[in-house]
Amino acid sequence: MPEKPRFRTVIEPFIIKSVQPIRMTSVAEREKYLKEAHYNLFKIEAQNVLIDLLTDSGTGAMSSEQWAAIMRGDESYAGSVSYQRFEKAVKEIFGFTHVIPTHQGRAAERILFSVMCRAGDVVPNNTHFDTTRANVEFRGAQALDLVIDEGRDPASIHPFKGNMDLEKLEALIKRVGAGKIPLCMLTVTNNSGGGQPVSMANIKATRTLLNKYGVPLYFDACRFAENAYFIKLREPGYENISVREIVQEMFSFGDGCTMSAKKDGLVNIGGFLCTNEGDLARQEKDLLILTEGFPTYGGLAGRDLEAIAVGLNEVLNEDYLLYRISETKYLGEGLTNLGYPIVQPPGGHAIYIDAKALLPQIQPLQYPGQALSIELYRAGGIRTVEIGSVMFGKIDHKTGTEAPGAMELVRLALPRRTHTQSHIDYVLEVAKEVFDTRDQIPGYRITEQPPFLRHFTAKFEPVKSS
Ligand SMILES: *Cc1c(COP(=O)(O)O)cnc(C)c1O
Numbered sequence: 001m002p003e004k005p006r007f008r009t010v011i012e013p014f015i016i017k018s019v020q021p022i023r024m025t026s027v028a029e030r031e032k033y034l035k036e037a038h039y040n041l042f043k044i045e046a047q048n049v050l051i052d053l054l055t056d057s058g059t060g061a062m063s064s065e066q067w068a069a070i071m072r073g074d075e076s077y078a079g080s081v082s083y084q085r086f087e088k089a090v091k092e093i094f095g096f097t098h099v100i101p102t103h104q105g106r107a108a109e110r111i112l113f114s115v116m117c118r119a120g121d122v123v124p125n126n127t128h129f130d131t132t133r134a135n136v137e138f139r140g141a142q143a144l145d146l147v148i149d150e151g152r153d154p155a156s157i158h159p160f161k162g163n164m165d166l167e168k169l170e171a172l173i174k175r176v177g178a179g180k181i182p183l184c185m186l187t188v189t190n191n192s193g194g195g196q197p198v199s200m201a202n203i204k205a206t207r208t209l210l211n212k213y214g215v216p217l218y219f220d221a222c223r224f225a226e227n228a229y230f231i232k233l234r235e236p237g238y239e240n241i242s243v244r245e246i247v248q249e250m251f252s253f254g255d256g257c258t259m260s261a262k263k264d265g266l267v268n269i270g271g272f273l274c275t276n277e278g279d280l281a282r283q284e285k286d287l288l289i290l291t292e293g294f295p296t297y298g299g300l301a302g303r304d305l306e307a308i309a310v311g312l313n314e315v316l317n318e319d320y321l322l323y324r325i326s327e328t329k330y331l332g333e334g335l336t337n338l339g340y341p342i343v344q345p346p347g348g349h350a351i352y353i354d355a356k357a358l359l360p361q362i363q364p365l366q367y368p369g370q371a372l373s374i375e376l377y378r379a380g381g382i383r384t385v386e387i388g389s390v391m392f393g394k395i396d397h398k399t400g401t402e403a404p405g406a407m408e409l410v411r412l413a414l415p416r417r418t419h420t421q422s423h424i425d426y427v428l429e430v431a432k433e434v435f436d437t438r439d440q441i442p443g444y445r446i447t448e449q450p451p452f453l454r455h456f457t458a459k460f461e462p463v464k465s466s
Pocket residue numbers: 057104105106107129131132187191220222259260261262263270271
């Protein structure tokens with residue numbers, strides 16, 4: 001057990017061995033880039049972004065050990081040694097019997113739901129990630145979010161805002177019948193709910209409830225290590241248990257999992273699907289061969305499997321996790337001290353600013369989240385992402401009217417092992433300037449949009465104040 005830190009400063013537990021320069025730009029240049037991109041940050045070239053907080057997915061830095069492992073990659077089509085190392089790492093940590101590599105998380109989801117789910121089924125989750133929801137719905141099944149009420153309220157403080165609402169889950173099972181629920185999922189941490197963790201007690205209770213009705217439990221395991229570290233920090237009885245053991249206990253309650261290794265696998269590409277059921281695994285491997293590849297590489301190169309095997313062990317290092325959670329907390333507390341309303345408490349991988357509360361002068365259908373993320377880019381070259389009415393607003397094509405999304409958030413996602421504290425200090429300084437001029441920030445209108453997933457390609461223009 002490492003001794004309790006004696007100093008307040010949590011340092012990055014690594015030194016920098018290889019660097020990628022980032023380019024300073026002027027406000028005038030960024031205004032030009034914004035106009036050229038029609039105020040859509042997805043259309044800004046990455047070379048014109050100074051601090052890119054668009055996503056934590058696949059954007060992290062690999063370690064020297066991972067790069068060394070990459071050189072060991074065995075690219076044999078069948079039975080590669082790299083697959084054996086990958087399989088051993090996954091089995092030791094997650095404890096499932098069958099391990100199926102995929103090129104990323106959504107491929108694991110597609111295969112899982114293709115095998116387990118039929119039209120008319122219902123799949124409950126604390127909150128479905130958007131690719132998970134899309135893959136469930138693509139099967140003609142219904143994806144339901146049953147997170148506890150606290151998890152839907154940005155301002156409420158609760159140590160485990162990702163918990164499943166067990167009363168709602170049992171009511172659902174009784175209403176539709178267990179035969180209509182092929183599996184239940186738990187997303188750890190709850191990404192779409194602000195990266196909030198699920199407690200061990202809630203995992204156990206979910207399992208007990210599902211046992212009563214014979215429904216399997218699967219984890220969406222993308223941020224499993226961050227979730228386990230929150231359990232260690234916040235759940236009584238776990239303070240002296242290693243994160244590795246906490247992870248093993250969490251997954252002992254599951255029948256399988258899907259995983260995007262682009263998150264807590266600490267790699268730039270990769271994923272996997274696990275199950276304890278031989279018959280399911282056989283069907284899943286048949287589908288894998290159809291689109292991803294042979295079961296000992298599943299759409300990945302041998303070297304990718306090596307990097308995942310190393311990454312899954314590195315992510316359990318508690319110095320790393322302390323740094324990771326502290327970096328997110330540092331950003332969240334800094335923003336809170338400036339006066340920003342954020343989803344509380346800070347989650348594992350990102351901070352979400354409540355743009356509706358920050359910019360009351362901008363109506364939801366003039367997109368306060370979009371407006372704020374444009375200002376953060378204009379002021380300091382910081383790229384964030386709107387998670388609000390641009391992403392989730394629904395247009396009624398008969399009447400031409402638009403219903404806003406449930407919340408107007410701006411997400412600042414932190415790539416793993418990529419930025420130092422001075423980068424975060426810079427983000428906070430830019431955020432202060434934006435905060436001080438917030439009443440002058442204009443709303444936006446959409447001038448062009450595609451019929452679906454409009455946030456990627458829509459064009460905007462500022463609404464002139466009268
Ligand atoms: C990223 C993510 C996925 C999908 O993984 P990809 O690798 O992007 O396909 C699924 N669930 C959650 C919770 C995620 O964060």
